[in-house]
Amino acid sequence: MTRVLELSGITKRFGATLANDAVSLHLERGEIVALLGENGAGKTTLMSILFGHYTADAGTVRVEGEVLPPGHPRAAIRAGVGMVHQHFALAANLTVLDNVMTGTEPLWRLRSDRSGARARLAALAERFGLRVDPDARVSDLSVGERQRVEILKALYNDASILILDEPTAVLTTQEAERLFATLRDMAAKGLSLIFISHKLHEVMSASDRVVVLRGGRVVAERATRETSREELAELMVGRAVDRPVRPPATPGPVLLQARDVAVAGKGGASLKGVDFALRAGETLGIIGVSGNGQTTLAEVVSGVLAPAAGTLTVRGAPLASGVRAAIAAGIGRIPEDRHAEGVLGDMTTWENVVLERIWSPEFSRRGVVRRGAARAAAARILGDYDVRGAQVDGRVRLLSGGNMQKLILGRVLEAAPDILVAAQPSRGLDEGAIAGVHRRLIEARARGAGVLLISEDLDEVIALADRIRAIVGGRLSPAIPAERADARLLGLMMAGDWRAAEGIAAGAEGEAHAL
């Protein structure tokens, strides 16, 4: 075998954190290597250095034996490295062909060779079984198709080494399987691939070799057939972490009821005729492939978006629109994107703690902020919720993701909400922080709060939820009890096939006279 890619001694420091610490990695021709690691392990940083987005503090990248000049994505492309980003870099208003051709022709050339490009794209699509309509607008394509366009774009640039950053994050189980079949086929045809993942099952099923990163270092390297899920899990986390276990539920009265709620969401993620009920002391899990309306659902219940039709009632009383009304009605809100929505990074900790309840007499009087009370509340939360590295007057930007989430949990739970909306509460956190978040959600439920858990992490939903619904195209599936959930059934529900779920839901209703 020939070594097509070699990274040696890559070190990259961001401020005080060492994102990559003397990482070495190689790739043979025709091989699929999985780069496994938790969020924050340094996987994406390493690949960004390889592709020239970042410059390493030390270390070299060799492609086919030649050293790649650092910091130049164009040099990487010319050397045959293609990158498929987790968040696609496609222009939605252009066609597939336009997107693939972008950047491949000199800017000053007056004529663009579209027919040549079309033929070449068709040949590539044929050869690798990546079928897409070259004249379709990217905005009309499904997520899976968009990913195919990204891969074609890399291949069109003569990539012989392909790097995929969390390629399955936005795919359904079935789409992911199809993707991996394609990748194996590409490897058989002589391409070399690295894919980044933190999902053990896909690493086990799709790679030849696994490189495990933890805390910026390579902690292990294994041939896939000689390792096991269990071994990889321990290598990835570094220790055995026990997630808390949910005690049985004792559901109380209905706290939050949605009837026929419809709203136009951003990017087509609209809600259509959404009905659900959330009881005291239970957790309702909403699963789904990203972009099916879960963000919109969270925004509606959080008071950020007003429903266009239908009603939301809290303990039977209609919920007025607006964030303030939602908070006043006892809804605690954990937003999906903690950096963009949950906190204001350039404001202080105490301001972030009180901003959403600044109207309450506790924190302001006649329009003047009660700084003493606000700072005391923040100090209390920093202590009670073990937010590390935060100062009451320090900026929140500097906190790690886990500590930021603790701060948000603290500010929400401090108000003892009856209803808790948690959207992707453990996204991007490491195992220890996830366990902490889960413990808080279980505590809230035990206290009698109703928890609406919206998550793309199936293990999380199975672990925390009492009932599970899937959201598909803005509609909610019937609810199944968590005990009946398995990966196959949830996969079907997320794909929109609700026949089995309907049967179970009808059965459960018959048994328990529940919803």
Next chain:
Amino acid sequence: MRFERRERPSAALTLLAPLGAIGAALALAGALIATAGANVAEAFGLILQGALGSRLGITETLTRATPLILTGLAAAVAFRARLWNIGGEGQFYMGALAVSAFGLVPGLAAAPAPVAVLACLVAGALAGMALLLVPVTLKLRFGTDEVVTTLLLNFVAILFVSMMIEGALRDPLAFGWPQSVPVPDVALLPQLVERSRLHAGLLIALAMAVAVWWLQERTVFGMRARAAGLNARAAAFAGVPLGRTLVLVGCLSGGLAGLAGAIEVMGVKGYVTTDLSPNYGYSGIVIAMLAALHPIGVIGAALFSAVIFVGADSMSRALGVPSYIADVTVALSLLTMLVALFLVQFRVRR
């Protein structure tokens, strides 16, 4: 050359940035002075001498700084909330014109002085507000870009002033010069120093800077306005009423610029002409940036600009360097400040 974001911009660097920027701007201006054939050290000495070396110089500098503090505050409060108000110049003129028109109200001349002064100040502020509320409303309703609308409204405002002072508000005793009827004596601001042009407007401007600081740092409105400017999405999630906050910020910003115009008429000129403002509105933008949008910093930045403007006048008389060097220096300081602010956030690699 590549730029990398600094994870934690140091406090020392943040404080040194404006000083470094001013130093760099003065160095560049020095190069231009040298090109004009004058001795650079002598020229800077004369600038300082002219602006601060005599009682007249100091009072002139402070008189000049007064409207600059207010237009600087107007830009700073708006920019803090990411409302790009480039229309300070127009709002300044509308404020000035409102005072002049208000002077025609029968009975004002007979009112007690404090009442007349206060009424005229309020009228000027309201006029500035009204002019800025047009683009703010357009932005909220239709998403129009306020950079364009506020900038273009400056020309509309100045042409409107021109129309009024050649028409309804024309002073019949001005021998045909296009100038407005004078403000009644009761509505003039008292002098602060005998035999100088320095007037009580300076105290109003300083009080406004403190008031704006207090509003921004201590009130719910200030906290919300800052949040809206830093991250509108997160602010909306936290329940900040974005539209209402933006309107209030617009009122404050337009009001301050209008107040600057009113005070200039009531303190210095006594009537309105179309050359009332040597670009006070636009200079306010530079001053706000130099102050890194901090209301108290605005005072210092306004004083710096005033020193340059007043000092360059006397320097150019002595050395024959064109007094445009003042405009160039202040403009350069904006550019160097932008570079300095960038370098606080990013470091240069290789």
